[in-house]
Structure formats: structure tokens, C-alpha cells
Amino acid sequence: MEEWITAMEASERTGIPTPSIRRYMSIHKRFLRIKRQHKSYYLHTDCIKVFNKVRDLYQKGKTQQEVDDILAYEGMPSVINMVDEEGVRDTVEVGEIVAEIKASLDEQKVFNEELLKMVKLQSQKLDEQEKLLKEQRVYIETSLKSRDEQLMLSLRELQQSKMLAASAQEENKKEDTIHTISNNEVKKEPWFKRLFK
Helix, strand or coil, X not given: CCCEECHHHHHHHHCCCHHHHHHHHHHCHHHCCEEEECCEEEEECCHHHHHHHHHHHHHCCCCXXXXXXXXXXXXXXXXXXXXXXXXXXXXXXXXXXXXXXXXXXXXXXXXXXXXXXXXXXXXXXXXXXXXXXXXXXXXXXXXXXXXXXXXXXXHHHHHHHHHHHHHHXXXXXXXXXXXXXXXXXXXXXXXXXXXXX
16 A cells, blocks of 8 residues: 655654755655645655655755756656546656557557557458459440440331332332333223224
């Protein structure tokens, strides 16, 4: 279980005066896990190591920036203040957040790879469908062209047969007319012959 202590308790454990603890809390808060409940601040027990290190560095004559750089270089966990869904403020180590972000990114990477595979598969299927549609279009166009050619051939043949029939009929009419005329001529005798018969 996590143990949280007050600034006064941290002062008693480290031997650092309480005002100095409060100053360290203000200046180096990115390395300290601090939570606020009501009007009081609580420090995580991990902060004891940080306070001791900060005091030693200041005693060696280091500046505030140098202390921050040394703490970061030595791997002291950086923390940030966060507010959860219920509105409770808490400090969280940056390393934990980075690990969560990395895990989320890894999950996203796997998801993206799966998504890319699906997109590639869909693209292949789409290409296959497009090829099939193209083949069907060519088949339909070829079939229609063949049908149209056969239809035109049939129409020409029908037209030719109608023309032949019409010309044959016309010749028959001419022959009938000639025959009728010749029959009329044969039958027509001059009127005086018809009288004397």
C-alpha cells in the first residue's frame, strides 16, 4: 500500500527543516509525488530520497537548474500532476505515463497493421471485381455486336427477298398485261367481222 506523509513528517524523517521541504516541493515538484487533499499536501514516501539528494546537491553549491539536471540525469522519476475522472488531483510518474502511452501506441500499431492488411485485401478483391466486370462488359459488347450483325444480315436478306418478290410480281404483272392485251387483240375483231358472223 502506498504511504503518504505530510511535509512535517518528511522534515522529521530527513532532518531537513519544514520550510526547506516546502521550498523543495515548490521548486522541484516535477520529481516529487504530491497529492492535495482538502487544504493539505501529502508527499509519497519515495520523496524522502529526492529530498536527501536535493539537500546534498545544494550543500555542494549547485544551482536550482543544476539540481534539476542532475536529478533528471540520475534517473529520478519525473512526475506530473493529473486530475482523474472524479476530479481528484494526484501526481503520476512520467515513466508510468510513457509506459501507458507506449502500450497504447503498440496496440495502435497492431491495429493499424491489421487495418492495412484488410485494406490491401479489399483492394485485391476490388481489383478482381473490376477485372470481372471488364470481362463481362467485353462479353456483352461482343454478344451485342454479333447479334446486331446477325440482325442486319437477316434484314438485308429479307429486304433482298422482298425486292426479288416485288420484281417477280412486277414481271408477272407485265406478262399478265401483255397476255391480256394479246388476248384482247385476239378477241377483238373488227366490227364488220363481228357483224357478218
